[in-house]
Amino acid sequence: MKTPIFDFVKNYNDQNQSRFHMPGHKGVPFLGCEPLDITEIDGADVLYSGDGIINESENNTSKLFGSLKTFYSVEGSSLCIKVMLSALSLKFKNPYVLAARNVHRSFIMACALANVDVDWIYPKNYTHLCSCNIDENDLETAIKNAKRIPDAVYLTSPDYLGNIADISAISKVCKKYGILLLVDNAHGSYLKFLTDSLHPLDLGADMCCDSAHKTLPVLTGGAYLHISKNCDNDYIDVCRRAFKIHSGTSPSYLILQSLDLCNKYLATSFSQELSNCVDNITALKTRLAENGFAIEKSEPLKIVINAALSGYLGTDLCEQLKKYNVIPEFYDQDFIVLMATPQNKDSDFEKLLDALLSIKAKPSIKRETIKPTYHKRVLSLRDAVFSPQEVVSLADSVGRICGAATVACPPAVPVVVSGERITENDIKIMSSYGITHIDVIK
Ligand SMILES: Cc1ncc(COP(=O)(O)O)c(C=O)c1O
Numbered sequence: 001m002k003t004p005i006f007d008f009v010k011n012y013n014d015q016n017q018s019r020f021h022m023p024g025h026k027g028v029p030f031l032g033c034e035p036l037d038i039t040e041i042d043g044a045d046v047l048y049s050g051d052g053i054i055n056e057s058e059n060n061t062s063k064l065f066g067s068l069k070t071f072y073s074v075e076g077s078s079l080c081i082k083v084m085l086s087a088l089s090l091k092f093k094n095p096y097v098l099a100a101r102n103v104h105r106s107f108i109m110a111c112a113l114a115n116v117d118v119d120w121i122y123p124k125n126y127t128h129l130c131s132c133n134i135d136e137n138d139l140e141t142a143i144k145n146a147k148r149i150p151d152a153v154y155l156t157s158p159d160y161l162g163n164i165a166d167i168s169a170i171s172k173v174c175k176k177y178g179i180l181l182l183v184d185n186a187h188g189s190y191l192k193f194l195t196d197s198l199h200p201l202d203l204g205a206d207m208c209c210d211s212a213h214k215t216l217p218v219l220t221g222g223a224y225l226h227i228s229k230n231c232d233n234d235y236i237d238v239c240r241r242a243f244k245i246h247s248g249t250s251p252s253y254l255i256l257q258s259l260d261l262c263n264k265y266l267a268t269s270f271s272q273e274l275s276n277c278v279d280n281i282t283a284l285k286t287r288l289a290e291n292g293f294a295i296e297k298s299e300p301l302k303i304v305i306n307a308a309l310s311g312y313l314g315t316d317l318c319e320q321l322k323k324y325n326v327i328p329e330f331y332d333q334d335f336i337v338l339m340a341t342p343q344n345k346d347s348d349f350e351k352l353l354d355a356l357l358s359i360k361a362k363p364s365i366k367r368e369t370i371k372p373t374y375h376k377r378v379l380s381l382r383d384a385v386f387s388p389q390e391v392v393s394l395a396d397s398v399g400r401i402c403g404a405a406t407v408a409c410p411p412a413v414p415v416v417v418s419g420e421r422i423t424e425n426d427i428k429i430m431s432s433y434g435i436t437h438i439d440v441i442k
Helices: 004-014 053-065 076-091 105-114 136-145 167-177 189-193 234-246 253-267 270-290 314-323 346-359 381-385 424-432
Strands: 069-073 096-100 117-121 152-156 180-184 207-210 223-227 302-306 335-339 389-393 437-441
Touching: 004 053, 004 253, 053 069, 053 223, 053 253, 069 076, 069 234, 076 105, 076 180, 076 207, 076 223, 076 234, 096 136, 105 381, 117 136, 136 167, 152 167, 167 180, 189 270, 223 234, 253 270, 270 302, 270 346, 314 335, 314 346
Parallel strands: 096 117, 096 152, 152 180, 180 207
Antiparallel strands: 069 223, 207 223, 302 335, 389 437
């Protein structure tokens, strides 16, 4: 597979041109990467406007993922989420979405900006902020109870704890009612390359975003917006318009090259290396389980330890792991989440196993788990986000209306969403994530 962006920049740099154009570093290495950091000079194409090397590279990605069109983002899935929601605004009058509640905070801002009306779908068993395991029956009930047939359903899958929704079954319900299915697949680019693809596009999603940088060897910020072949062609222009509304005008060519180069890897050795990595992770999970650690069922590249069932608070277990120079992706009082890819070395897995076997699992501890709140909305997301606000301490916020969705990052899933009334229960959860203040409506 060709790498047109990477080749162009390399060639440009090799020619030793005098750079009387931006960026101001002129290719002189300060950080080290500057020689390859260019701007939209002749031949470099224009992100979302041209039909040159960027478009060619995006089309290569599109072939790899089997999409109608894939767009690159150098501003993460956060930008792609804004684009998906704005695409609804460009297509539908007063767009209305049903969304599983465990959204990333970018979804809230995206809806406020695009003036999208949202109702939440809560699972029957709502036990953790990060997870909202709804099935096709929950969705069908939500559609029947909704104020009207929504224009789109929005899911986050995989979630931060590695749960994957049954997108096949859910997409059948969406098709039955003629509703678009949009998926935040930020954690799941790699799912396409498993022996049996679990990628949302292959399971019936109409659009999804993938943070390539989370699970593929791509620089931070590199992401894809995929449009499925199920969609009308006009979604390509609609999404292009939405990208132009939300994106900056100085895309990072370092990130674009990284996305471009990744195509070659995906087209060649990635599937095999992924398969080996999944085998390593599965073996590691088995060893940990044999040694008393409670390992949650999860998507293949995550190792999710249920801390309390393994005898610890997640925060304490994480502190212990850090002493062994093992740094997890996410931890809270309940869970530790470790993410691996084929770019982890065998020695990383050995270090993790040695660390946990030295720390040792203990008998499970009993602790009060605070379940997330089922909220009532007082103001629309848009009205709340754009209302005058003030910052108050958590203790003073009970009964006030949330202004800005307050999150700990990771997981960046809001405990209370803009426009919802703050409860005592919310305070407990926010405190457990170290949040001390919150923006409320004046
Ligand atoms: C579930 C989920 N969606 C979206 C995002 C935003 O992705 P990005 O950081 O690529 O903008 C994140 C980031 O952590 C995430 O966890």
